[in-house]
Amino acid sequence: MSQNLLNKVWDIHRIKTLPTGQDQLFISLHLIHEVTSPQAFGMLKERGLKVLYPERTFATVDHIIPTDKRERPFDDGLAEGMIRTLEENTGENGISYFGPESDHQGIVHIMGPELGLTQPGLTIACGDSHTSTHGAFGAIAFGIGTSQIRDILATQTMALSKPKVRRINIDGTLKKGVYGKDLILKIIADLGVNGGIGFAYEYGGEVIDNMSMEERMTICNMTIEGGARVGYVNPDEKTYEYLKGRRYAPKDFDAAVKEWKKLASPQDAEYDDVYTLDVSDLEPMITWGINPGQALGVGDRIPEDADEQACAFMGFERGQVLKGTQIDVAFIGSCTNGRISDLRIAAEVVRGRKVSPGVRALVVPGSRSVADQAEREGLHTIFKEAGFQWREPGCSMCLAMNPDKLIKRELCASSSNRNFIGRQGSPTGRTILMSPAMVAASAIIGRISDVRDML
Amino acid sequence: MNEKIIEITGKAVPLRGDDIDTDRIIPARFMKCLTFDGLGQFAFYDVKYGEKGEEKEHVLNSPDFKGHAILISGRNFGCGSSREHAPWALKGMGIRCIIARSYAEIFANNCSSLGIPALAVDENIADELLKMVEDDPAVDFSIDLLGKRLYSGNRTFPFHIPENYRLALVEGRWDTTSMLMESLEDIERANKRLPAFID
Ligand code: SF4
Numbered sequence: 001m002s003q004n005l006l007n008k009v010w011d012i013h014r015i016k017t018l019p020t021g022q023d024q025l026f027i028s029l030h031l032i033h034e035v036t037s038p039q040a041f042g043m044l045k046e047r048g049l050k051v052l053y054p055e056r057t058f059a060t061v062d063h064i065i066p067t068d069k070r071e072r073p074f075d076d077g078l079a080e081g082m083i084r085t086l087e088e089n090t091g092e093n094g095i096s097y098f099g100p101e102s103d104h105q106g107i108v109h110i111m112g113p114e115l116g117l118t119q120p121g122l123t124i125a126c127g128d129s130h131t132s133t134h135g136a137f138g139a140i141a142f143g144i145g146t147s148q149i150r151d152i153l154a155t156q157t158m159a160l161s162k163p164k165v166r167r168i169n170i171d172g173t174l175k176k177g178v179y180g181k182d183l184i185l186k187i188i189a190d191l192g193v194n195g196g197i198g199f200a201y202e203y204g205g206e207v208i209d210n211m212s213m214e215e216r217m218t219i220c221n222m223t224i225e226g227g228a229r230v231g232y233v234n235p236d237e238k239t240y241e242y243l244k245g246r247r248y249a250p251k252d253f254d255a256a257v258k259e260w261k262k263l264a265s266p267q268d269a270e271y272d273d274v275y276t277l278d279v280s281d282l283e284p285m286i287t288w289g290i291n292p293g294q295a296l297g298v299g300d301r302i303p304e305d306a307d308e309q310a311c312a313f314m315g316f317e318r319g320q321v322l323k324g325t326q327i328d329v330a331f332i333g334s335c336t337n338g339r340i341s342d343l344r345i346a347a348e349v350v351r352g353r354k355v356s357p358g359v360r361a362l363v364v365p366g367s368r369s370v371a372d373q374a375e376r377e378g379l380h381t382i383f384k385e386a387g388f389q390w391r392e393p394g395c396s397m398c399l400a401m402n403p404d405k406l407i408k409r410e411l412c413a414s415s416s417n418r419n420f421i422g423r424q425g426s427p428t429g430r431t432i433l434m435s436p437a438m439v440a441a442s443a444i445i446g447r448i449s450d451v452r453d454m455l
Numbered sequence: 456m457n458e459k460i461i462e463i464t465g466k467a468v469p470l471r472g473d474d475i476d477t478d479r480i481i482p483a484r485f486m487k488c489l490t491f492d493g494l495g496q497f498a499f500y501d502v503k504y505g506e507k508g509e510e511k512e513h514v515l516n517s518p519d520f521k522g523h524a525i526l527i528s529g530r531n532f533g534c535g536s537s538r539e540h541a542p543w544a545l546k547g548m549g550i551r552c553i554i555a556r557s558y559a560e561i562f563a564n565n566c567s568s569l570g571i572p573a574l575a576v577d578e579n580i581a582d583e584l585l586k587m588v589e590d591d592p593a594v595d596f597s598i599d600l601l602g603k604r605l606y607s608g609n610r611t612f613p614f615h616i617p618e619n620y621r622l623a624l625v626e627g628r629w630d631t632t633s634m635l636m637e638s639l640e641d642i643e644r645a646n647k648r649l650p651a652f653i654d
Contacts, residue, residue: 013649015641020619020628024635026645029652036538038489047632053646064487078487085489096654117652129537129561143561145539146491147568147631155635157642161619193474194531197560227531229560248652256650291474291534309472399483399536408506420478420535427482427501 004265005121005234006165006200009140013123015157022159028122029139030057030152031108032095034064034086035401036127040149041089049154054094056156058117059086061099062107064401067364067391070100079402093153106367106393109133109221109335113213114369116246120235120260125152130335130417132223135232136216137239138263140200142229163200163230164272170207172280177452179345180215181222181337181415181435183207185285185295187277188226193293196228199273202265203233207279213242214341221336222417225292234264284450287419287433288322289314294419295433298323298450313421314430315409322432322448329412330361330443331424332388332436334398337415338366340373342436346415347379349440349454355387356446362389362404364396388443400425413442459627460570463552464597465524469514469588475528476535477562481544483536494540495547519592527584528555532573533562542566552598554605554614556581567620570629572600574614584612600625 003011015024032040037059044050051057064079073080083100090097098104104111109130112118120138124131127149134141144158151158168187188195201223208216216233223231233239240257243249250256283297289310296302299321302311306318316322332338332346343365355361363383365371371393374380380390397404398416405425406412412424412431419431432448441451485497503515510516526545532555533541542565545553553566553573566573576584587594587607597606598614600621605612623629 013645015638015645018619018634019626020622020634022619024638026642026649028649035486039491039539042490049632052642055651056646058652076487082487082489119650122650127537127539129535143537145537145542145561145565145568147539147565151632151635154632155639155642156646157635157638159619159631159635161617193534194557194559197531197557224561227534227559248654250650251653291476399478401483401486418476418478418535420476422482422501423478425484427506 001270002266002268004165004202004269004271005138005232005263006140006202008263009121009123010162012121018159020159022161024157025123025160026157027125027152028056029117029124031112031124031126032057032059032149033108033128034061034082036146037089037149038082038085039146040153043150044153051093051095051153053156057095057153059090059095059097060105060108060111061086063395063399065100065394066402067394067396067404070392103368106370107335107338107395110339110366110370113137113217114246114367116243116249119243120239121263125158129224130221132229132231133217133221133335135220135223135230136213138232138235138260140230140232143224164198165202166199166273166275167202167204167271169205169274169276170203170279171205171276172207172278174207174279174282177437177455178282178284179435179437180211180218182282182285183279184219184222185287185292185433186279186282188222188293189295190277191226191275193225193291194227196223196226199228200230200232201228202271203231208233209236212341213238214339217339218336222292225417235260284435284438284452286322286438286448288316290419290421292417292419292433298438298448323450325448326446327359327413327442327448328410329406330359330439331397331412331414331416332362332439333364333366333396334416335366336417337436338364338370340370342415343370343374343379346436346440347382349437349451350386350388350444351382353386353444355443359443359446361387361443362391362397364391365393367393397424399423413439413448415439457570457627457630460572460624461600462598463524463572464595465551466593467525467527467588467596468520468523469585470526470528471585472528473530474534475532477533477538477541478535480533480541481538486538486540491540491543493547494544495549498544498548522549524549524551525596526550526553527581527588529581530556532558534559537561539565542569542571546571554584567623567629568631570624572598572616572624574598574616576612576614580612
């Protein structure tokens with residue numbers, strides 16, 4: 001039996017075993033943003049410490065940045081203050097910063113891959129739980145808290161226990177109109193929102209092999225919603241193809257590829273657990289409840305044993321079919337589904353159609369370069385002509401720390417990753433997670449719809 | 456080195472429910488802050504208050520449980536966002552120890568970094584503890600991290616906590632920075648050996 005990728009990457013980055021029994025792990029790439037980093041810089045200053053290797057930390061602004069008006073100072077004084085603090089902290093410490101004016105500003109998990117910072121075999125940490133996204137490249141990437149941001153700034157290492165590895169084999173072929181988002185919602189529904197605690201998920205099998213890098217990112221992104229802190233796909237030709245020529249990709253690219261190939265889990269790699277799923281019959285998925293595991297096929301009934309509190313909050317009943325339910329808001333964006341391929345698929349659904357009157361519909365590109373590319377392709381015109389708002393890049397209504405929020409009990413069809421109570425900015429607002437294609441279809445019809453009827 | 460956390464005594468708050476996420480512990484709108492001070496007032500804000508700021512009928516608002524230092528809850532506590540604001544908000548509201556059936560990993564990690572023991576107990580014990588506290592809010596608990604036992608009156612209950620977190624707490628190493636800084640030479644070697652990012 002041979003070692004899987006996680007074990008190999010772990011060994012390469014392990015400094016030593018700490019007195020507490022955890023490993024001290026070197027973090028090759030550290031990403032930061034405006035919301036979870038200021039306190040870490042504060043703690044560092046308090047102790048008179050400096051950033052050890054500023055060249056291994058990269059910063060952008062995403063969580064709090066407005067997506068309509070970008071004039072400084074921002075209307076929200078607190079947002080302005082937080083972004084200015086990041087600007088000071090990165091400036092004082094010599095950390096590369098892709099701010100609001102930069103061609104690379106965007107959601108931190110979209111920026112990393114675009115710049116070629118996200119590479120196979122790296123350990124990557126960021127004060128954001130969806131850091132698992134970067135695993136799509138065969139990196140070991142995980143979300144951390146602010147105290148660990150402080151640790152990484154000061155020592156480029158952190159204390160961590162090695163997870164077990166569950167191999168997730170995806171067999172079959174996805175039907176037309178069914179995407180990576182549907183697949184990961186299905187995996188979470190099957191294994192549970194806490195099924196991955198203590199595990200890293202290694203995704204593989206023919207469906208994953210056939211997926212684009214962007215779809216693999218969607219899958220790895222939502223791994224944390226299944227309780228696993230790390231999700232990854234072994235690097236392959238698509239990975240190398242994607243990275244080639246990007247700004248921070250290795251200069252001696254062929255030599256790097258040679259090293260990366262050695263890291264991929266071999267056929268006979270050892271795992272702590274294996275889970276296999278055939279997705280040939282998978283339908284487009286939607287959530288009905290208040291966590292991402294409460295999901296079902298778009299035509300299915302809410303289960304008879306569905307959680308009462310979740311049903312009550314959503315205003316749904318057991319046995320109900322959600323298809324046909326009126327929506328108020330449609331949101332296309334986030335680090336899960338705010339990349340160019342997502343916008344292309346959604347625009348294809350929207351082209352030549354109109355958003356249903358009464359639906360507030362937004363497209364928020366995940367990064368400046370996604371926005372630029374979409375504009376070059378004319379996707380923004382398709383969306384605007386249909387009645388979508390075309391916004392500046394950021395996290396926006398995924399977590400509603402900026403002015404984009406649900407109002408009161410509004411029901412939102414959303415391509416984001418969390419349907420938690422209050423997540424989209426209104427304590428009573430409601431979120432239905434689905435693929436961007438499904439959001440586009442639902443925006444046009446004004447009701448939760450099956451995109452396959454429109455393809 | 457930090458303060459050694461070996462024994463915690465206090466009364467408890469029973470917070471029923473599974474999968475209580477960090478968005479619920481502290482809604483994102485209260486994360487517009489540059490320090491973690493003062494987050495306690497916003498802990499569970501939307502659980503405790505209605506849209507007009509009126510207090511809801513909820514155990515977290517009940518005078519019976521005000522100021523209690525131990526929080527008891529269900530499965531997968533602290534799931535979702537990695538925000539360290541969540542354990543800071545709990546700390547700010549006076550919570551010094553959490554007892555639940557299980558935890559999301561990042562949250563458990565964050566609690567440890569703040570010196571908050573996050574203890575896991577079996578389902579039947581969680582149920583029993585919740586009931587004990589609901590029946591008598593004044594019941595006292597004592598947590599012994601050396602003996603790995605929870606005491607109340609003449610009863611004892613076992614709990615689980617990952618050994619590394621337990622050691623970090625009892626040995627006063629829960630603030631990890633100084634421990635990590637002991638290996639600066641090895642770190643420098645790793646930094647030279649591992650790929651850098653060249654613009
Ligand atoms: S888009 Fe949403 S999930 Fe992704 S980083 Fe931003 S807030 Fe977090």
